[in-house]
Amino acid sequence: MAENTAEKIHDVRLEVNGVTHAVAVPARRLLSDALRQECGLTGTHVGCEHGVCGACTVLVDGRPVRSCLMFAVTAAGSEITTVEGLAEPDGSLNPAQQAFRECHGLQCGFCTPGFLTTVTAGIKENPCPTHEEAREMVAGNLCRCTGYQNIVKAVERAAEIARGDAPAAGPPDGDDGGLEAATGDTEVARKDDASTTGLGA
């Protein structure tokens, strides 16, 4: 960008998934880009970059927020949770991740990090969503693959697992291409990352 040769760089401390990242960014650096580029956390995906698709959703002080609509400088002082920070302390999948895996709530996995952060917070706020409420919970997230049926099932299932009243689920059959994508850390996710970075740049 040639328009400003002396762009001021801000030293910002971002608290992400319990770890402090000291980053140096211009004020216009979007939180989504700072997470991916400065923090190296590429689980947060960038789709539309204007708030519509939900792929970039992260938790800011526990609430789902579009990271593409926040500047990193504004986020200093807040606790940020990305998809990489959702798993339980022992590394096992959290209820939303388990449910997306069980219900086949993803195909390519591009939208999944945004759904998982949204649903993780959503079932905390509303532990017993009705079918309508489950749909409403994810109504702001777009998925171009699944047709949403299994995603809504996964929301209801995630709530069940979190409540602890879920019958033990059978292991997902066959190879589970969904597992790693649900944790936001796979080949699939990385390929998407490369292409979105390309688009956004």
Place this chain on the structure above:
Amino acid sequence: MKPTAFDYARPETLEEAVQALGSHPDAKVLAGGQSLVPLMSMRLAAPALIVDINHLPGLDHVTADASGVRIGALARHADVLASADVRRVQPLVSLALANVAHPTIRNRGTTVGSIVHADAAAEMPMVLQLLGGSVDVVGSGGRRTIAADELYVAPLESSLAHDEVAVEAFFPALPAGSGVAFEEISRRHGDYAMCGVAAVVAVEDGRVTSARAGYLSVSDVPTVVDLTDALAGSVDDAALARAAEAALAQLEPESDIHATAAYRAHLAKVLTARVLTAAHDHAREE
């Protein structure tokens, strides 16, 4: 796309914020960023200085008493929507907020920001105007109250001075014997509406003493029309049809990529009858 470069101020007091705004002719307040950041990323806006008010103390209140509802500049749409007091004192605020975007956008976007952003497609500017609310602003000249009537001067333009920060919005309480209703039609759930209508109807001794309707997304500024005459007799199909015609006579529906003017006119008519009926029913329950 990415925003253009800008200078960034993160004031910790209102005075500092006002001063920062005054320091540059092209400075802009950043609140929730849910309208401003997309505009900057699309390069439809390129402010030279961003004054980030998110860290100012004492502006995130949502209170309601017998006079009405007061919403601080840093109260997020979600905080206002979650308030049972707001719903009780002025239910139209809650009814309309449930139609503002998606929960995730509401977690960050502020109700006051939406009001001063003055988008004719947005719910809260129209509701403020319909209810006769106001906004308190603080600038280098001190604090003043701007009535909704004087707030909306042109499309996407409010009458705030360049160095003024809106600190609080006020929505008057719903008086006894009055009812409200809100309906909108959008292509997809959570999108900006192609047409939205809200109504406030007052009833005394079984007769309508006042009926007003507000329109969003129909004209290029939020519009309120008085429909009392049409409903002065009884509230039946003929009266509702008269009211819808009377409303349309005062509106100038516009065409855009979302809907033609004719379709908007049709929606305005149908929704007018619906919300007047619902607000009238609500008034009789009150």
